[in-house]
Amino acid sequence: MQELDGQLRDGVDIETVKTVKSVxxxxxxxxxxxIEMEFTPKGIxxxxxxxxxxxxxxxxxxTEWRLAAYRRWVKLEEPxxxxxxxxxxxxxxxxxxxxxxxxxxxxxxxxxxDPKLLETYQKLGIPLxxxxxxxxxxxxxxxxxxxxxxxxxxxxVFDSVSLGTTFRKSLAEAGVIFCSIxxxxxxxxxxxKKYLGSVVPTSDNYFATLNSAxxxxxxxxxxxxxxxCPMELSTYFRINAENTGQFERxxxxxxxxxxxxxxxxxxxxxxxxxQLHAAVVELVILExxxxxxxxxxxxxxxxxxxxxxxxNFVTKRADCRGDRSKVMWTQVETGSAITxxxxxxxxxxxxxxxxxxxxxxxxxxQQADTGTKMIHLGKATKSRIVSKGISAGKxxxxxxxxxxxxxxxxxxxxxxxxDSLLIGDTCGAHTVPYIxxxxxxxxxxxxxxxxxxxxxxxxxxxxxxxxxxxxVALVVNGFCKExxxxxxxxxxxxxxxxxxxxxxxxxx
Amino acid sequence: xxxxxDLCVRLEDEKKEILKGVNLTIKPGExxxxxxxxxxxxxxxxxxxxxxxxxxxxxxxxxLKGTNILEMEPEQRAALGLFLAFQxxxxxxxxxxxxxxxxxxxxQRKFRNESELNAAEFLKLVRDQAKLLNIDTEMLKRPVNVxxxxxxxxRNEILQMxxxxxxxxxxxxxDSGLDVDAMKIVAKGVNGLRNRNRSFLVITHYQxxxxxxxxxxxxxxxxxxxxxxxxxxxxxEVETNGYANFKEIA
Ligand SMILES: Nc1ncnc2c1ncn2[C@@H]1O[C@H](COP(=O)(O)OP(=O)(O)OP(=O)(O)O)[C@@H](O)[C@H]1O
Ligand SMILES: [Mg+2]
Numbered sequence: 048m049q050e051l052d053g054q055l056r057d058g059v060d061i062e063t064v065k066t067v068k069s070v071x072x073x074x075x076x077x078x079x080x081x082i083e084m085e086f087t088p089k090g091i092x093x094x095x096x097x098x099x100x101x102x103x104x105x106x107x108x109x110t111e112w113r114l115a116a117y118r119r120w121v122k123l124e125e126p127x128x129x130x131x132x133x134x135x136x137x138x139x140x141x142x143x144x145x146x147x148x149x150x151x152x153x154x155x156x157x158x159x160x161d162p163k164l165l166e167t168y169q170k171l172g173i174p175l176x177x178x179x180x181x182x183x184x185x186x187x188x189x190x191x192x193x194x195x196x197x198x199x200x201x202x203x204v205f206d207s208v209s210l211g212t213t214f215r216k217s218l219a220e221a222g223v224i225f226c227s228i229x230x231x232x233x234x235x236x237x238x239x240k241k242y243l244g245s246v247v248p249t250s251d252n253y254f255a256t257l258n259s260a261x262x263x264x265x266x267x268x269x270x271x272x273x274x275x276c277p278m279e280l281s282t283y284f285r286i287n288a289e290n291t292g293q294f295e296r297x298x299x300x301x302x303x304x305x306x307x308x309x310x311x312x313x314x315x316x317x318x319x320x321x322q323l324h325a326a327v328v329e330l331v332i333l334e335x336x337x338x339x340x341x342x343x344x345x346x347x348x349x350x351x352x353x354x355x356x357x358x359n360f361v362t363k364r365a366d367c368r369g370d371r372s373k374v375m376w377t378q379v380e381t382g383s384a385i386t387x388x389x390x391x392x393x394x395x396x397x398x399x400x401x402x403x404x405x406x407x408x409x410x411x412x413q414q415a416d417t418g419t420k421m422i423h424l425g426k427a428t429k430s431r432i433v434s435k436g437i438s439a440g441k442x443x444x445x446x447x448x449x450x451x452x453x454x455x456x457x458x459x460x461x462x463x464x465x466d467s468l469l470i471g472d473t474c475g476a477h478t479v480p481y482i483x484x485x486x487x488x489x490x491x492x493x494x495x496x497x498x499x500x501x502x503x504x505x506x507x508x509x510x511x512x513x514x515x516x517x518x519v520a521l522v523v524n525g526f527c528k529e530x531x532x533x534x535x536x537x538x539x540x541x542x543x544x545x546x547x548x549x550x551x552x553x554x555x
Numbered sequence: 556x557x558x559x560x561d562l563c564v565r566l567e568d569e570k571k572e573i574l575k576g577v578n579l580t581i582k583p584g585e586x587x588x589x590x591x592x593x594x595x596x597x598x599x600x601x602x603x604x605x606x607x608x609x610x611x612x613x614x615x616x617x618x619l620k621g622t623n624i625l626e627m628e629p630e631q632r633a634a635l636g637l638f639l640a641f642q643x644x645x646x647x648x649x650x651x652x653x654x655x656x657x658x659x660x661x662x663q664r665k666f667r668n669e670s671e672l673n674a675a676e677f678l679k680l681v682r683d684q685a686k687l688l689n690i691d692t693e694m695l696k697r698p699v700n701v702x703x704x705x706x707x708x709x710r711n712e713i714l715q716m717x718x719x720x721x722x723x724x725x726x727x728x729x730d731s732g733l734d735v736d737a738m739k740i741v742a743k744g745v746n747g748l749r750n751r752n753r754s755f756l757v758i759t760h761y762q763x764x765x766x767x768x769x770x771x772x773x774x775x776x777x778x779x780x781x782x783x784x785x786x787x788x789x790x791x792e793v794e795t796n797g798y799a800n801f802k803e804i805a
Pocket of ligand 2: 597727
């Protein structure tokens with residue numbers, strides 16, 4: 048284990064750090080949508096679990112599945128090993144289900160959805176119309192590309208319900224299923240029964256078990272054999288209601304020889320109370336299939352004193368079941384007061400591959416404990432980890448990663464690159480790698496660096512006329528380049544801007 | 556254009572005095588050369604002009620186009636027309652040269668309330684300028700100065716200068732590390748930018764450069780002061796006799 052704390056070598060940077068302002072002030076998605084909502088009563092119990100199941104019109108096997116998870120959960124204790132610190136969460140003070148009243152009669156299509164809800168997504172810049180999304184892309188040397196048009200299908204999730212998904216027809220023509228998990232439980236029970244909980248069992252961990260009991264909304268994707276999904280799929284999660292947790296569950300199955308690229312985005316209003324988000328994402332990848340899963344997480348981070356913000360406890364796991372299957376996790380984590388998240392890869396199939404690209408930015412009082420687990424079970428499996436952690440303000444940023452190569456996983460390889468960048472001297476960066484190699488034909492490489500934002504680089508930019516904040520954003524984007532390049536192109540630009548926004552106020 | 560009066564500067568940390576009363580006035584359209592022994596304070600002067608932190612101005616003033624710039628941020632000075640070609644250009648990993656240039660150019664334009672250049676306009680401009688300086692377009696795609704040879708870095712500085720069209724250009728040993736041909740190209744680039752409204756302060760150790768960029772005035776700096784000023788002849792004197800004679804005078 049290696050601990051690298053943010054120590055200031057010289058006094059140069061103090062000037063840079065002097066005016067650390069609130070990121071909260073700059074959070075662009077902090078508005079509240081004012082609508083009538085229907086809630087389940089506060090707190091959690093068997094009755095609440097039953098009620099949630101009933102509200103989702105679920106069959107009894109699903110209700111039982113939830114109850115089993117709930118009964119297990121009450122016996123569990125919240126994990127404490129992560130490098131995060133927060134007052135105890137009172138699970139009886141939360142709402143576990145919140146649904147806009149207007150969604151009570153299920154809209155047949157997005158056209159019928161309450162305009163107020165649609166407006167919310169418009170404000171967030173998320174296209175719910177089935178039109179070509181025109182991404183006007185500027186000439187960039189490394190992301191060289193021209194203006195391009197790209198279709199993106201969207202599932203819009205508002206608190207506990209999905210408002211609907213776009214491009215259903217063209218996806219159906221390709222045989223692709225893309226709908227909310229709630230709908231899938233009713234319409235595709237066989238697929239759901241077969242795969243739900245098969246990657247992240249209900250017993251997996253405290254938050255995953257809680258999710259199993261109370262989840263609502265989230266996306267379900269099935270890509271049939273040999274199908275290359277004709278467009279990007281994406282889900283936008285919005286937490287709106289007060290004192291409400293969001294517990295979505297996403298399940299993606301890539302059948303043999305298929306491929307899909309999926310993106311999730313998340314935002315929430317600025318509120319003084321912390322809100323809980325405990326999601327589970329399961330990916331099943333069969334022989335020769337490939338899933339690319341990208342996240343741009345921009346939950347409300349709280350204000351500069353650490354008031355408010357989302358507690359983000361998420362379990363994401365990919366099971367590369369088939370030979371030569373491949374998964375790529377890319378995450379840009381800029382929001383949340385607390386991020387606790389380790390998208391993992393189980394490399395079960397021979398020659399399967401897992402990749403994890405991560406940017407985690409923490410500013411002010413934000414805390415992130417994030418990383419990945421690469422479990423090599425099959426022969427000649429490969430994994431690659433590229434993690435870029437950036438801390439500013441009083442934030443703490445921990446990379447926690449496990450690389451485990453089992454005895455039978457011969458000739459396997461892992462490469463890990465883990466870089467931390469510190470802005471100022473009051474933040475911290477920590478690198479906690481766990482490495483286990485149980486055979487002698489496999490190879491693991493681990494590189495880690497910690498550096499401070501370079502004053503000479505900033506001065507160089509500023510001498511050329513670039514303002515100080517923009518200079519920091521430019522340098523940090525450069526630091527993150529490898530990961531930004533791993534994102535689907537349409538989102539790389541968005542992510543670059545987000546990097547700049549989340550660091551606003553980190554220098555002055 | 557530029558008026559430096561009795562400028563005294565010391566290091567913030569060590570309190571060591573480096574500039575000890577520099578006086579230098581450059582009129583619009585003029586080219587001034589500054590020569591002087593290693594460690595005499597030439598680069599320090601260029602950093603103080605451009606607003607690098609770590610230096611404390613204890614006395615004197617600096618006016619650019621009549622505006623006192625000592626209280627201004629580096630980016631404000633840049634927008635006002637000050638450009639520094641660094642003696643040691645800085646590497647910025649992951650940031651493409653083109654992105655960097657466009658960001659810089661548009662920041663300055665925004666600062667001056669001018670409209671930003673669109674992608675096509677920018678691309679044309681940068682390609683034309685790169686061609687003049689014999690810079691391969693491949694180099695434009697690489698991260699800023701990363702892995703550039705010494706000479707490539709210097710040419711890249713001149714490219715940035717040509718793109719940003721500053722009115723006061725400070726060149727700190729741009730000729731060091733350039734081969735003969737590259738020096739001619741750089742000199743041609745600089746000469747091409749010379750006009751009635753643009754001034755240059757060229758710091759160099761070699762008279763050779765001044766054969767190509769002919770200065771109006773040559774200054775000798777030693778131990779934090781300008782100790783002699785004269786015509787281009789002065790550079791020839793340095794070339795043959797070194798600085799020994801000047802020091803005695805000082
Ligand atoms: N940050 C610093 N810390 C310590 N000493 C410094 C610093 N900056 C400058 N100096 C000292 O100030 C003096 C002037 O340095 P400067 O770089 O300005 O010289 P120069 O005239 O540009 O020399 P050269 O011709 O070698 O480039 C030198 O003695 C140098 O060591
Ligand atoms: Mg120098």
